[in-house]
Amino acid sequence: MTTAEKLAKVKCFLLDMDGTVYLGDELIGDMKNTLNAIRNSGRKVVFLTNNSSKSACAYREKLERIGIFDERDGIYTSGMATTLHISAHxxxxxxxxxxxxxxxxxxxxxxxxxxxxxxxxxxxxxxxxxxxxxxxxxxxxxxxxxxxxxxxxxxxxxxxxxxxxxxxxxxxxxxxxxxxxxxxxxCGKPFQAMGVAVSQFLGLKKEELLMAGDRLHTDIMFGVNNGFFSLLVYSGEATREDYAKSGITVDLALDSLNDIVPYL
Ligand SMILES: [Mg+2]
Structure with a gap:
């Protein structure tokens, strides 16, 4: 299957935050436009974090403050994945x-x-x-x-x-x-418990989920371990050299998430 065919199946973008959509308090490139393009393509946007010290509400406040939260979006923490894992098992x-x-x-x-x-x-x-x-x-x-x-x-x-x-x-x-x-x-990235919990929570199959992130051994391995479309961005931690040396194969690697727009 080609990258375009795989991407056509994707119904939800799971997005790492720091290094992928913003750096600290600064949005990466024209991220508002990029996120709108993803939403307007009919796909859901879910912000995903391993940080279990803050609630989804606290993240929503930050995303609203920097102007990138939309009512249709979701926020998912490793703490939420843990409660779902315990309730299920x-x-x-x-x-x-x-x-x-x-x-x-x-x-x-x-x-x-x-x-x-x-x-x-x-x-x-x-x-x-x-x-x-x-x-x-x-x-x-x-x-x-x-x-x-x-x-x-x-x-x-x-x-x-x-x-x-x-x-x-x-x-x-x-x-x-x-x-x-x-x-x-x-539970959290790169392991499967959060992947299983989030796909059940959203009611989506693994091939309908895309994980985008800047860290190879957490974000990208989370996508790989769960069978999601994996999108590596070079706007944060990982460099091209890191990727070349990692032995990991991603579905797509881009300078930043903004470069996904022509693929949508
Ligand atoms: Mg990151």
Whole structure:
């Protein structure tokens, strides 16, 4: 099948945000026009993030502030993927959640029973309000045999002026403190749990989804691992040299997402 034939099947663009549609607070090129062209081609736009510390509402506020959110669009976080994964596979099971207040509200709204001890499942999310007590409880319950879920694998989260420790860094700490316990499932990019959850949520088949992003080992491998159309953009992290050396084959590579317009 040609690239054009594959692209003709796509009904939804899953978009990484930083490095793909904006850099910090700056839109990349004429992104407003590009996103409108995607929407006007009859395709849905869904912004996708591994960051489980903020709610979809917080992302919507940012996207509205920089002028690129449309009422038809969706926003999907690894935290939402985790609640869907638990609701689908572990209905009624109790969860000890290490996460922000925003994520705790999402779990409560999903009807997932949250407990402080003897949980069936421990969920470790990006918790910018983490305490030593939460780390200790996590290790105790994981050692006691709780099913262990991490929302996403990123080691660090980029912030203005640098980066801060993210879930992946804490997973190393937990492994060291528990005799090598690792998550049973990691939901976010590049793994499949978020891909399965998002395709079910949207009611679309894998060939009807396109993943666009600037990171080879998260965004692009997420597309590859889930059988989505993979679109690599060189407007963020990955360079042409990185791609050439990666051993990964994408469906399409472009200077930026803006260059998709002639293909629509
Ligand atoms: Mg990115």
């Amino acid at each position: 572990f209905p009624g099971k109790t969860v000890y959640l290490v996460g922000t207040d925003a994520l705790q509200r999402e779990f409560e709204e999903s009807g997932i029973p949250l407990v402080e001890e003897n949980a069936d499942i421990v969920v470790f999310a990006f918790d910018t309000s983490i305490t030593y007590e939460k780390i200790r409880k996590t290790c105790d319950m994981v050692k006691a045999g709780a099913y262990f879920i991490a929302t996403h694998p990123d080691d660090v989260c980029p912030v203005p002026g640098g980066s801060i420790p993210d879930v992946g860094a804490f997973l190393e700490l937990i492994a060291k403190a528990t005799g090598g316990k690792r998550p049973d499932v990691i």
